[in-house]
Amino acid sequence: MHLSAEVIQTIKWDKQGLMPAIVQDANTLQVLMMAYMNAESLQRTLDIGETVFWSRSRQSFWHKGETSGNVQVVKEVRLDCDADTLLILVEPAGPACHTNATSCFFRTMSEFADKPEQL
Amino acid sequence: MHLSAEVIQTIKWDKQGLMPAIVQDANTLQVLMMAYMNAESLQRTLDIGETVFWSRSRQSFWHKGETSGNVQVVKEVRLDCDADTLLILVEPAGPACHTNATSCFFRTMSEFADKPEQL
Numbered sequence: 002m003h004l005s006a007e008v009i010q011t012i013k014w015d016k017q018g019l020m021p022a023i024v025q026d027a028n029t030l031q032v033l034m035m036a037y038m039n040a041e042s043l044q045r046t047l048d049i050g051e052t053v054f055w056s057r058s059r060q061s062f063w064h065k066g067e068t069s070g071n072v073q074v075v076k077e078v079r080l081d082c083d084a085d086t087l088l089i090l091v092e093p094a095g096p097a098c099h100t101n102a103t104s105c106f107f108r109t110m111s112e113f114a115d116k117p118e119q120l
Numbered sequence: 121m122h123l124s125a126e127v128i129q130t131i132k133w134d135k136q137g138l139m140p141a142i143v144q145d146a147n148t149l150q151v152l153m154m155a156y157m158n159a160e161s162l163q164r165t166l167d168i169g170e171t172v173f174w175s176r177s178r179q180s181f182w183h184k185g186e187t188s189g190n191v192q193v194v195k196e197v198r199l200d201c202d203a204d205t206l207l208i209l210v211e212p213a214g215p216a217c218h219t220n221a222t223s224c225f226f227r228t229m230s231e232f233a234d235k236p237e238q239l
Contacts, residue, residue, distance in 0.1 A: 002233060011236035023142050023151060030149035032142060035205045047229070078229040082217050082239040086154045088225040098201050106207040110166070110197040114121060117130035120201040 002047045009040050013085035019055060020087055024097065027076040027090035033097035034105040036063070038087060043078075050075050052089060071095030121166050128159045132204035138174060139206055143216065146195040146209040152216035153224040155182070157206060162197075169194050171208060190214030 014020055019037040026033055036054040038046065042062055045053040049064075052073040056063040066072030073091035080087060098105040100120055133139055138156040145152055155173040157165065161181055164172040168183075171192040175182040185191030192210035199206055217224040219239055 002230065005233070005236075008233050008236045011232075011238065013238060021140055021154065023154065025151055032144055032151065032207050035140065035142065035200065079225040080227050080229055080232045081154065081224040082219055082221070082226070083224075084232065084236075084238045086224075087229075088151050100201055102201070105200040105202075105205075106198040107201070108199050110199055111121065113130075113199045113203065114124065114127050117124075117127045117203075119130065119132060119203045 004040065004044050004047070011084060012040075012080070013083060014040070015085075017057075019057070020085060022052075022054065022087040022089055024052060024073060024089050024091055027092055031104050032106055033073075033091070033093060033103070036065075043087070046075060046089070047078065052091060066094060069095065071097070073097070123159065123163050123166070130203060131159075131199070132202060133159070134204075136176070138176070139204060141171075141173065141206040141208055143171060143192060143208050143210055146211055150223050151225055152192075152210070152212060152222070155184075162206070165194060165208070166197065171210060185213060188214065190216070192216070 018039045022038045023035050024033045039055045042053045042055045052065045054063045072094045075091055077090040096103050137158045141157045142154050143152045158174045161172045161174045171184045173182045190213050192212045194210055196209040215222050
């Protein structure tokens with residue numbers, strides 16, 4: 002699918018030209034992670050059928066799993082009512098998290114409160 | 121649960137002091153919406169057991185369902201690895217979306233591309 006200029010203009014990008022993308026396992030429905038896409042990374046995602054984000058820390062494209070092999074095969078891309086958030090249903094080839102957890106959301110708030118740290 | 125100063129300082133709030141909160145149905149696992157919380161709205165959420173967001177457009181607290189009755193009863197609050205995104209599992213009393221759809225993510229990208237609009 003090619004994103005037309007009208008589609009790109011109607012999407013509500015933030016001031017940095019980014020949009021949050023929630024990644025959900027298409028089979029288990031577990032929420033795996035959240036990352037950000039700009040228009041170009043969304044187009045690349047649609048083109049190659051695997052998630053491609055924009056890394057805010059590295060300021061570069063981030064083809065998830067390119068080095069680890071843990072790519073996320075895109076089954077469906079959804080957009081919310083006010084067109085400012087993406088929901089991407091995927092079949093993951095491996096863990097989503099850099100800690101090797103299946104999902105980045107592996108801690109409850111209580112667990113975090115017991116041991117607050119950014120991992 | 122009272123959020124300690126250490127917990128609040130360890131959470132990676134954005135420049136506006138906000139954090140995205142993904143809301144997921146605890147039973148169906150459908151992703152319902154995404155909104156934003158600041159430290160105070162997160163504390164209120166934990167206190168009352170229903171979602172309280174920070175409305176960026178209105179710059180005010182937004183107790184979801186306060187007027188519509190469609191509150192979201194919080195079953196679990198999770199935090200991701202780098203502590204910059206919340207995942208909140210809820211039992212919703214009604215539709216999450218202002219359009220009356222169960223989920224705000226009721227459009228596929230193809231459907232949006234056919235009729236691009238912010239609803």
